[in-house]
Amino acid sequence: MTVRVLLFASYADALGGTEVLLDLPAGARVADVRARVTALARGKRVPERPLVAVNQRYASDDQAVTASDEVAIIPPVAGG
Amino acid sequence: MRTAIVERPIDAAVLLAEVANARHGATVLFTGTVRDVNDGEPVTGLDYSAYGAMAERELRTIVEEALLRWPGSDVIVEHRIGALELGDISVAIATAHPHRAQAFEAARYVIEELKKRAPIWKREHYVTGRTEWVNAAGGAARVAQP
Numbered sequence: 001m002t003v004r005v006l007l008f009a010s011y012a013d014a015l016g017g018t019e020v021l022l023d024l025p026a027g028a029r030v031a032d033v034r035a036r037v038t039a040l041a042r043g044k045r046v047p048e049r050p051l052v053a054v055n056q057r058y059a060s061d062d063q064a065v066t067a068s069d070e071v072a073i074i075p076p077v078a079g080g
Numbered sequence: 081m082r083t084a085i086v087e088r089p090i091d092a093a094v095l096l097a098e099v100a101n102a103r104h105g106a107t108v109l110f111t112g113t114v115r116d117v118n119d120g121e122p123v124t125g126l127d128y129s130a131y132g133a134m135a136e137r138e139l140r141t142i143v144e145e146a147l148l149r150w151p152g153s154d155v156i157v158e159h160r161i162g163a164l165e166l167g168d169i170s171v172a173i174a175t176a177h178p179h180r181a182q183a184f185e186a187a188r189y190v191i192e193e194l195k196k197r198a199p200i201w202k203r204e205h206y207v208t209g210r211t212e213w214v215n216a217a218g219g220a221a222r223v224a225q226p
Contacts, residue, residue: 008131009201010213047215053199056134072131072199076215079128079135079159079200080112080171080191 001026003065005037006072014044024065030054031061037073050075081147083139083157085130085200095156095174104154106180108187112171114164118214122207128161128170131199135159142193146175150186153177157190159200170202 003022012018015037022036030052038048051074052059058074065071082098096109116123143155156174164170173190177183202214 006131008199009129009203013213053131053134056131056137058197072134074131074199075201075213077195077197077199078202078214079130079198080195 001028001067003028003033003067003069003071005033006070007037008073008075010044010046010075011037011041011050011073014041014046028065029061030059030063030065033065033071034061034073047075081143081155083136083143084159085132085135085139086158086160087162088160090158090160090169090172092169092172092174095158095172098156099154099174099176101154101176103152103178104176104183105178106183107174107176108180108183110171110173110187110191111169112191114166114168114170116166118204123166124205124207125163125165126202126204127163128159128200128202130159130161130201134199138198139194142190142197145193146186146189149189150177150182153182153186155186155190157194159194159198161200 003024005020007015007018034052053072053074054069092109092111099107139157146155154176159171173187175183175186203211204214205211
């Protein structure tokens, strides 16, 4: 399945865009998404272990993702 | 209650007026402004970006939590994104409650949770011309290990 992953801040800079399409096996989980994206950013200046949001909520590593989910990589936030 | 991510200057007086109410004996206004130095390095300005839809949702959740914890309060939050100059207001929180303790506590809760949870990022521009995304720990991002 193809999962669209939104990118922000350092991850958007590192991967040169605001989203990336990942080809993932059915049953893939949040941890798999993080592993794939951090692999793409290897060697770039990014936080090593970003959080992942699914459908605009922070998700745990074992949460399953589907092609229809809105998935996002959330590097350490710095609002305020 | 009202929450917003905005791309225009924040007028804190508007937020104060919005929570003002004869039931409320206390109103508290917190503003966060762009500081001229970070970790000893002079800053000339910065830009904020956000995961807009999730940031709006997270701000609403945080304010709803505050309203449950301090019943009878009102809370307004605005966070600005885009390019900001030194001294500009990046975030404003106005709270009101019949009594001051609850108004202070609610304001403190909202800013602390916003800083932890709202998907908003800040890139600092330094005097040297270098720019850097700031992470939650306040330090520079590390290079991912191969």
